[in-house]
Amino acid sequence: xxxxxxxxYLNGIVQGVGFRPFVFNLAExxxxxxxxxxxxxxxxxxxxxxxxxxxYERLLDEAPPLAKIxxxxxxxxPYSNYGSFEIIQSETLQEADVLISPDVATCPECLQDMxxxxxxxxxxxxxxxxxxxxxxxxxxxxPYDRAKTTMxxxxxxxxxxxxxQNPRDRRFHAQPVACGECGPKARxxxxxxxLLPGIGIEQLTQGGILAVKGLGGFHxxxxxxNVQAVSRLRRLKERGGKPFAVMARSIEKACEEVVIxxxxxxxxxxxxxxxxxxERKHRNANSLPENIAPDIHTLGVMLPYTPIHxxxxxxxxxxxxxxxxxxxxxxxxYTNEEALVSLQxxxxxxxxxxxxxxxxxxxxxxxxxxxxxxxxxxxxGYVPLPILIPSSTIKRPLLGVGGDLKNAFCLAEGQRAFVSxxxxxLEGYETMQRFHQERESFQRVTNIAPLSVAYDRHPNYQSTRxxxxxxxxxxxxxxxxxxxxxxxxxxERQEPTLGIICDGTGFGEDDCFWGFEVLYGNAAxxxxxxxxxxxxxxxxxxxxxHPLRIAYAYLKTLLSAEAWQQTKSLWKSFSQSECQILDRxxxxxxxxxxTSSAGRLFDAVSGLLGICTKxxxxxxxxxxxxxxxxxxxxxxxxxxxxNKKEDLYExxxxxRLEGSEYILGVGPLFEAIVRDILEKVPYGEIAYRFHRTxxxxxxDLALKFQVEGPLVLSGGVFQNKLLxxxxxxxxxxxxxxxxxxxxxxxxxGGLAFGQVLIANEVL
Numbered sequence: 001x002x003x004x005x006x007x008x009y010l011n012g013i014v015q016g017v018g019f020r021p022f023v024f025n026l027a028e029x030x031x032x033x034x035x036x037x038x039x040x041x042x043x044x045x046x047x048x049x050x051x052x053x054x055x056y057e058r059l060l061d062e063a064p065p066l067a068k069i070x071x072x073x074x075x076x077x078p079y080s081n082y083g084s085f086e087i088i089q090s091e092t093l094q095e096a097d098v099l100i101s102p103d104v105a106t107c108p109e110c111l112q113d114m115x116x117x118x119x120x121x122x123x124x125x126x127x128x129x130x131x132x133x134x135x136x137x138x139x140x141x142x143p144y145d146r147a148k149t150t151m152x153x154x155x156x157x158x159x160x161x162x163x164x165q166n167p168r169d170r171r172f173h174a175q176p177v178a179c180g181e182c183g184p185k186a187r188x189x190x191x192x193x194x195l196l197p198g199i200g201i202e203q204l205t206q207g208g209i210l211a212v213k214g215l216g217g218f219h220x221x222x223x224x225x226n227v228q229a230v231s232r233l234r235r236l237k238e239r240g241g242k243p244f245a246v247m248a249r250s251i252e253k254a255c256e257e258v259v260i261x262x263x264x265x266x267x268x269x270x271x272x273x274x275x276x277x278x279e280r281k282h283r284n285a286n287s288l289p290e291n292i293a294p295d296i297h298t299l300g301v302m303l304p305y306t307p308i309h310x311x312x313x314x315x316x317x318x319x320x321x322x323x324x325x326x327x328x329x330x331x332x333x334y335t336n337e338e339a340l341v342s343l344q345x346x347x348x349x350x351x352x353x354x355x356x357x358x359x360x361x362x363x364x365x366x367x368x369x370x371x372x373x374x375x376x377x378x379x380x381g382y383v384p385l386p387i388l389i390p391s392s393t394i395k396r397p398l399l400g401v402g403g404d405l406k407n408a409f410c411l412a413e414g415q416r417a418f419v420s421x422x423x424x425x426l427e428g429y430e431t432m433q434r435f436h437q438e439r440e441s442f443q444r445v446t447n448i449a450p451l452s453v454a455y456d457r458h459p460n461y462q463s464t465r466x467x468x469x470x471x472x473x474x475x476x477x478x479x480x481x482x483x484x485x486x487x488x489x490x491x492e493r494q495e496p497t498l499g500i501i502c503d504g505t506g507f508g509e510d511d512c513f514w515g516f517e518v519l520y521g522n523a524a525x526x527x528x529x530x531x532x533x534x535x536x537x538x539x540x541x542x543x544x545x546h547p548l549r550i551a552y553a554y555l556k557t558l559l560s561a562e563a564w565q566q567t568k569s570l571w572k573s574f575s576q577s578e579c580q581i582l583d584r585x586x587x588x589x590x591x592x593x594x595t596s597s598a599g600r601l602f603d604a605v606s607g608l609l610g611i612c613t614k615x616x617x618x619x620x621x622x623x624x625x626x627x628x629x630x631x632x633x634x635x636x637x638x639x640x641x642x643n644k645k646e647d648l649y650e651x652x653x654x655x656r657l658e659g660s661e662y663i664l665g666v667g668p669l670f671e672a673i674v675r676d677i678l679e680k681v682p683y684g685e686i687a688y689r690f691h692r693t694x695x696x697x698x699x700d701l702a703l704k705f706q707v708e709g710p711l712v713l714s715g716g717v718f719q720n721k722l723l724x725x726x727x728x729x730x731x732x733x734x735x736x737x738x739x740x741x742x743x744x745x746x747x748x749g750g751l752a753f754g755q756v757l758i759a760n761e762v763l
Contacts, residue, residue, distance in 0.1 A: 005034070005079040006052050008059070011042035012070035013099045013385070015144040016175055018130030019043055020087050022064050024167040027085040030055050034082050038090040038143045042071075042098050048082055066101060066131060066271060070388065087167055090143050098142050100135060100445055102381050103215050103361070105273035105305035107132035109170065114307060120159065125199070125308045126184045126355065130174045132271070136384055137216045137359050138176060141444050146175040150356035157182035176355075184355035186213075186308065191344060199308070201315040203349045209233050211325055211347035215306055216361030216380050216421075217334035218325035220347060223317045227289045230321055234291065236346040238328040240616025243293035245275045245300035245363070247322040249313045254301050257281060257288055257319070263368050272381025273305035274364035279630075288319060295612075296627040300365060305381075308351070324362055331424050331434040334360035359441060360434070361421045369721045370728045375745040376719055378408065379421035384445055386416040387743055387753060391492040392523075396763065399439070399450035400755030401463040403479065403748040405504075405618065407431075409439060409463075410752035411448040412760075417489070417753055418446045419744060425618075426462040435463075454759035456482070456751065458507035475759035479506025479751070480517045481526045483714040486754030487746075488522060491739050496522045498529070498705055499712030500698055503747065504599030504619070505541070513537065515597025515715075518662065518701050523761040530655075530662035530701055532601065534594040538585050544600070546614065547607025547621040548573065552582055553592070554604045555674070558667040567674055570608065598694075598717045601666065605673065605690050609683040619716070626722050629691050632684025633722075648685070651693040655700055662704050664697055688722075695726035702736060710737040716747030 010019075015038050023036045023045060032049040047055055056074055063069055110132055113121040121127045128134070138150045146152055156164060160179055163171040171177045178184060188196045188203075196203075200210040200221075207229045210221045220237065222229040224246045233239070248254035251265060258278035260268070267276050277298050283290070293299050302322070304310045312320065325333045325343060333339050334357045340350060361383065365376040375382075393415055400410040404426040410419045420442055424431045443449055455467035457476045467474055483506075484499040501517045508514035509528070516532035536553045537543055543550060552574070555567055571579060585592050599622060606612045606621035611628050615621055636648070652668035669690075676686050702711050711731070718724050718740065731738060744750035 003048060003050065003079060004052055005046065005048045005077050006056070006074045007077045008045040008047060008056060008072070008074045009042065010045070010059070010069055010072050011098065013066065013068040013101045014043045015098055016101050016130070016135055017066035018064045018170065018172070018174075019067050021130070021167040021169075021172040022062075022067075023059065024085060024087055026055065026058055026062070030058075033085050035086045035088045037088045038145070039098075046077070046080070046082075048079060064130070066104060068099070068385075070099070087173075090145055098144070099386065100139055100142065100144055100384055102272065102383055102385060103135050103137050104132045104271045104381070105303075106307055106310065110307070111310060114310065120179055120181075123311060124180050124183075125186050125311055125353070126176070126178055127307045128174060128176050129170045130172065131170065133174065133176050134215055134355075136445070137357050137361050137380075138355070139445060140358055140441075142447065144175060149175050150358050151176045151178070154178055154183050154355075184353050186351060186353040189340075189350050189352065191348065193340070196349070199311055200349055200351050201312060204312070204317065204320070205315055208348040209236070209346065210349050210351055211339055211343045212308065212312070212351045213336065213339070213353050213357075214308065216357060216359070216363075217332040218339050218343070219322045220325045220343070221312070222321050224288055224292060224319035224321045225317060227291060230289060230291050233321065233323070233346075237323070239323075241294050241620060242617035243296060243298075243300060244321045244323050245302060245365075246288065246292060247302050247304060247309065247320045249304075249318045251303070253318045254303075258299050258301055261368065263371070263373065267366060267368075267373065268301070268303050270381075272364060273303060274366045274381055275300040275302045277365065277367035277376070292321060295624045297631050298627070302363065326424075329425065329428045330430045332360050332362055359421070359438065367719070367721060369719070370725050370740075372740060372742060374719060374741065375743075375749065376747070377406070377422045378419065378745055378749055383421040384418055384442070386418050387490065389415050389417060389489055389492065389757070391494060392489070392757065392760065394756065394760050396452055397448045397450045398452050398454060398756040398759055400454045400752035400759070401456075401467050402752035402755070403456050403458070404461040404463055406745070406748045407435065407463065408749045408752055409435070409442075410756050411442060411446050411450060412756040413448045417756060418442070418448070419750075419753055422749055432462050432466075435466075452759060452763060454752075454755035456507070456755070473763065475755075475762050477755045477758045478509060478526075480514055480519060480715070481521065482751045482754030482758060483746075484519050484521065484526065484712055484754070485523045485757050486744060486750040487712045487714045487739050487741055489753055489757045490741060490743050493710075493739070494522055495709060496520055497709050497712055497739070498702065498707050499714060500702060501715040502598035502698075502717035503715035504544070505595070505597050508596075513540075513593055513595035513597055515595060515599055516601065516664065517596065518705075520705070520707065523757045528661060529705060530664070532596040532598065532664045533666065534596055535600070536586055537593045537595045537597075537600060538582060539591055540593045544603065544615060547603040548613045549582060549607070550600055551604040551608040552579075553586055555608075555670055556583070556586055558670050559674070563671060563674070566678065570674070570677065573613065598715070601694070602717070605687070608673065609677070609686060611683060611687065622717070622720065625687050626691070626720050628684045629687035630722050632682065633688045636685075636688075648689055648692065650696055651689055653693060653697050655697070655704065662701060664701060669693060691720075691722050692726055695723055695730055698727050699730040699734070702731075703734065710739045712739045714741060714746045714750075718746045
């Protein structure tokens with residue numbers, strides 16, 4: 001008998017996902033003796049027996065579904081003659097190097113337990129096992145053991161302890177394991193703190209607004225079919241026109257309201273359970289009310305992903321509005337104490353519980369664009385998964401602080417980069433405090449203590465000010481360069497590459513506001529090869545809230561005096577004094593900033609068409625413009641047929657060479673749009689033609705450069721499904737391969753990753 005011994009080291013997401021019981025059962029099957037444990041470096045196995053090669057092979061091939069092995073190695077060690085295979089106590093080393101699983105939606109087996117009247121977890125709102133439940137949001141430190149989570153204050157009862165210690169049980173070492181006897185408790189209270197029976201189903205049915213403590217924070221919840229409740233929630237939360245997300249009882253129910261393809265269904269049912277942006281079906285009397293997502297053709301939908309959500313759907317409703325509980329401009333509320341104080345006057349009732357949240361984490365938001373899942377917000381279900389960069393090595397621990405909008409920071413070392421959950425906009429004091437809180441706790445989870453910081457060169461960003469206060473080396477990174485390199489890093493590309501970056505704003509090297517940029521470069525540097533022509537933005541960042549003023553400034557600059565006279569009827573909503581102020585601003589250059597922003601271009605057209613003349617949430621004007629275009633085009637195809645699509649001509653534009661840069665001129669485009677408006681062409685048709693024109697212009701710009709390799713498309717404007725898919729369709733006729741973000745948002749949520757890659761090269 002040839003008995004050998006091996007020490008096996010596995011790193012990745014191998015803790016809290018049922019990996020050790022998997023190892024235990026596989027060892028028993030193959031008659032392997034020895035032990036397995038968790039360590040600060042992952043999972044360590046001492047294996048003895050005849051089938052060690054097969055054992056090692058099956059460890060990698062048959063790992064549990066939530067496990068993700070990033071490193072595996074084995075070495076021969078002395079034979080110790082173990083009599084059996086055991087799971088031994090975790091060891092904690094000074095240097096931790098282990099990945100934590102994201103939070104995972106409730107699994108089918110746990111749902112069966114909740115539905116079984118004979119189960120001791122019947123309708124228990126905190127049911128979980130190694131295949132589901134909270135992970136990242138409850139962990140204080142690594143390794144992932146109960147003592148290092150917020151479950152440490154709940155000693156297990158005898159029954160739970162037996163499950164926890166039994167390697168053949170699916171709750172073996174599930175750190176949040178609990179039951180009604182020993183685990184967290186939920187309670188329903190009213191505004192005065194009085195305890196009420198139930199969990200809020202009756203209150204929701206009657207039109208109440210319920211604050212519900214979930215996995216990563218509080219949600220505000222109401223019956224989605226109750227128009228009055230939705231309107232009241234929108235008013236009390238000061239939501240403006242921003243769409244609400246809805247939670248559907250089931251895929252089948254969701255299909256009554258939205259179009260769900262195969263990929264979208266897989267996303268909805270996935271362990272991450274994100275909000276998926278979907279096209280609404282034709283509205284009728286039984287459809288969800290318009291005020292859930294006013295003036296747009298899409299709806300953000302998710303399925304229940306916690307036991308509490310599933311219990312709430314014991315009510316008669318099929319859809320609930322489920323929106324993050326935060327006051328306007330402030331971070332997500334996640335403690336009972338803050339919710340009971342800050343949500344007074346918004347929520348009628350509070351469904352709270354005593355399992356603390358350590359890492360507040362919003363819902364993730366995705367949309368399928370051009371057959372690729374595009375992140376709008378990367379958070380619950382995906383964080384803290386790393387971005388792997390095997391083709392690069394981060395030479396010293398780095399922090400990228402991101403930008404001020406849709407902030408997410410990045411910690412990187414070696415061949416891993418960890419991008420934090422979406423934190424929000426850093427303009428407010430509270431969100432900046434949340435940034436500091438999460439940065440410190442994220443360092444413990446990732447075991448990365450940065451020795452250098454990368455930041456956006458915008459001088460007025462809060463994140464920039466923070467970076468400049470640090471004592472260690474600092475690297476300033478141009479905004480759109482970071483967008484380009486972020487995508488290259490995801491695709492492990494290091495060679496210089498052409499990219500077209502379209503977004504709302506980014507501080508340029510010439511101190512203008514960039515945003516429609518043709519760049520050629522990599523992490524080592526870049527050249528600006530082209531851009532949208534500079535146009536005046538009255539009021540700077542504050543002016544963004546008034547798209548019609550932007551349109552006024554653009555047309556006053558671009559049109560001839562004669563053509564300008566024909567636009568007088570377009571400004572009837574402005575008072576005479578308002579026009580005089582704008583004229584003086586433009587003439588004297590008072591609080592007027594030059595911008596090449598694609599986002600502002602979309603805003604101007606949206607305002608000009610009267611689609612959105614006052615912005616109440618970021619990106620509103622462009623989102624509503626896209627919806628108008630998409631709705632028109634769908635109706636056009638229905639009535640005219642696909643073969644008539646070419647009847648929708650594109651507007652003219654010019655691409656001119658100025659020095660070494662190609663400039664996209666939009667004077668002819670606006671002249672044609674004004675002509676169509678005055679001729680009463682439907683605004684949806686104008687909006688569609690505009691999208692088609694910009695898509696064509698992007699491709700024309702890309703083809704001006706005879707460069708080898710792919711084309712990067714990045715920036716928040718490429719979250720526009722209609723525009724992006726039209727660009728991709730046009731590019732099919734060329735030999736250009738396209739690289740887009742796939743693990744991070746193309747918008748500012750992906751900036752920090754690009755920043756650390758650039759800083760790594762600079763340093």
